[in-house]
Amino acid sequence: MKRFGKKAPKVAKRHKPEITPRKDHAISRNNINPNALKVLYRLHNSGYSAYLVGGCVRDLLLGRIPKDFDVATNALPEEVRRVFKNCRIIGKRFRLAHIVFGKEIIEVATFRTHHENASSEHHAKMHKGMIVRDNVFGLIEDDAWRRDFTINALYYNIADYSIVDYTHGMQDIHEKVLRVIGNPEKRFLEDPVRLLRAIRISGKLHLNIAPETETAIIHHRHLLREVSNARLFQEVLKFFQEGATLSTFKLLEKYQVLEELFPKMVACFKQESIKQFIENALIDADQRTQMGKTVSPVFLFTVFLWPPIEYEAKNLEKTGLPRYVALEKSIQTTLKAQMVLLAMPRNLQTAIREIGLLQHRFHQRHGTRAYRLLTHPRFRAAYDLLQLRAKTEEPLVELAEWWIKFSESDTATRTTLLKTANNHSGVKKHKQGRYRRRHKEIH
Ligand code: ATP
Ligand code: MG
Numbered sequence: 001m002k003r004f005g006k007k008a009p010k011v012a013k014r015h016k017p018e019i020t021p022r023k024d025h026a027i028s029r030n031n032i033n034p035n036a037l038k039v040l041y042r043l044h045n046s047g048y049s050a051y052l053v054g055g056c057v058r059d060l061l062l063g064r065i066p067k068d069f070d071v072a073t074n075a076l077p078e079e080v081r082r083v084f085k086n087c088r089i090i091g092k093r094f095r096l097a098h099i100v101f102g103k104e105i106i107e108v109a110t111f112r113t114h115h116e117n118a119s120s121e122h123h124a125k126m127h128k129g130m131i132v133r134d135n136v137f138g139l140i141e142d143d144a145w146r147r148d149f150t151i152n153a154l155y156y157n158i159a160d161y162s163i164v165d166y167t168h169g170m171q172d173i174h175e176k177v178l179r180v181i182g183n184p185e186k187r188f189l190e191d192p193v194r195l196l197r198a199i200r201i202s203g204k205l206h207l208n209i210a211p212e213t214e215t216a217i218i219h220h221r222h223l224l225r226e227v228s229n230a231r232l233f234q235e236v237l238k239f240f241q242e243g244a245t246l247s248t249f250k251l252l253e254k255y256q257v258l259e260e261l262f263p264k265m266v267a268c269f270k271q272e273s274i275k276q277f278i279e280n281a282l283i284d285a286d287q288r289t290q291m292g293k294t295v296s297p298v299f300l301f302t303v304f305l306w307p308p309i310e311y312e313a314k315n316l317e318k319t320g321l322p323r324y325v326a327l328e329k330s331i332q333t334t335l336k337a338q339m340v341l342l343a344m345p346r347n348l349q350t351a352i353r354e355i356g357l358l359q360h361r362f363h364q365r366h367g368t369r370a371y372r373l374l375t376h377p378r379f380r381a382a383y384d385l386l387q388l389r390a391k392t393e394e395p396l397v398e399l400a401e402w403w404i405k406f407s408e409s410d411t412a413t414r415t416t417l418l419k420t421a422n423n424h425s426g427v428k429k430h431k432q433g434r435y436r437r438r439h440k441e442i443h
Contacts (some may be wrong), residue, residue, distance in 0.1 A: 017141070020170055022161040026062045035101040036069035039084075040158035041188050046083045048075040048152045049140070049157035051164065058151045061163075061173045062205060071108045072143060073154065080108050113138025114146045117149035122279070141166050142265045148187065148194045150179045178207040184216035192223035199257060202250030203239075217255045229343040236261060237343055238296040246282040264308035264337060273392040274307045280391050281288070290292030298351045299381050301344065306385065309334045309356055331356045351378065358382035359389075362399060365406075371414075374407060383407065409423060 043050035056066035080097040192274035312330035390400035
């Protein structure tokens with residue numbers, strides 16, 4: 001069935017939500033974070049309405065464990081503060097209450113409305129005549145319509161444990177469809193980051209994107225160029241942290257959004273092995289997540305930037321620059337170009353640079369250099385990158401295997417390995433001698 005997400009009604013024309021009673025849905029209080037439950041009950045017992053909303057309701061309905069639990073209420077931030085001792089008010093434009101339980105924070109947001117829905121009368125009423133910064137508080141239905149996707153606008157009501165649905169989100173949950181609320185073209189124009197969120201959430205939860213939402217993603221993908229590089233970086237970081245990097249990557253590619261984020265990497269896809277290299281990294285990353293291990297976003301960023309770094313370095317080498325200098329330069333230019341799109345923090349840039357440069361040092365398999373490399377703080381990540389490269393670059397197979405043996409062997413075997421490697425490396429005689437002498441002194 002093809003249908004657009006329902007159009008947000010004007011404030012005057014309210015309509016009733018669909019209510020799913022407790023017996024007809026699968027959300028059990030056993031699966032709700034105990035601190036979130038405490039917050040919901042306390043607000044409810046103080047006379048306010050209190051709901052779980054957003055990703056946590058969506059994830060619980062889909063049988064997943066939510067990342068965080070967000071609460072929505074009709075209590076104003078000051079009122080929330082009066083109810084909780086452990087409460088901080090944060091945010092300048094939109095004030096939110098953070099209820100602090102040791103290391104855990106439950107975010108409580110007062111129902112908000114779309115700015116266009118906020119008449120001055122409504123504004124004054126909600127604020128008892130006071131304009132509180134940029135906050136435009138509203139009713140629960142306003143809060144539902146301003147959200148991005150129908151499945152993100154479901155409210156779990158602590159008063160009777162029902163689900164409150166203004167946008168046909170429950171139907172989309174059952175059909176596993178991600179659909180923008182309202183007109184997708186308009187909603188993406190309002191905030192282009194929503195199109196990235198659509199891809200990330202569908203990739204993570206294996207949802208189908210509704211046809212009109214799909215079309216709008218393709219039409220408006222170029223709007224991402226207008227989003228600040230800081231916000232884009234934060235969104236892209238989430239892609240790398242959610243354990244479904246391969247399916248998300250394929251969606252980014254399908255909707256041609258990948259080239260908006262990593263144009264230099266996509267330009268290298270003319271070579272089939274490059275795409276395979278990236279996909280191999282994502283398969284590994286997803287397997288690690290499934291095994292409960294962590295995945296380093298630093299590593300994945302490096303993997304994404306490695307193909308253009310290597311391409312540029314090879315071009316520079318053709319102009320006569322030594323490999324190391326070419327690599328240094330190409331890392332610098334690739335990072336600079338990427339920074340225009342994604343504001344990668346300095347420590348991430350440094351890590352990418354170090355891991356990239358170590359790729360060259362892996363070829364120097366003699367004496368102290370090889371030993372020193374083993375103790376380099378970025379050795380592990382650089383080694384993983386080398387192993388990954390070897391899967392699609394035949395000439396690197398011997399080198400990669402050598403480093404597996406060298407890193408896992410005892411000193412006696414390492415000495416033998418160094419001898420064999422030196423035989424292949426073509427390092428000048430006098431240099432070999434110097435390294436051997438030094439190596440003896442140290443080890
Ligand atoms: P995740 O599992 O990644 O946290 P999420 O949907 O919970 O997914 P959040 O960034 O935590 O994402 O946002 C919480 C909720 O706020 C969303 O479910 C959605 O209802 C609303 N929201 C977030 N970003 C936007 C946006 N750009 N436009 C409209 N609503 C948004
Ligand atoms: Mg969330």
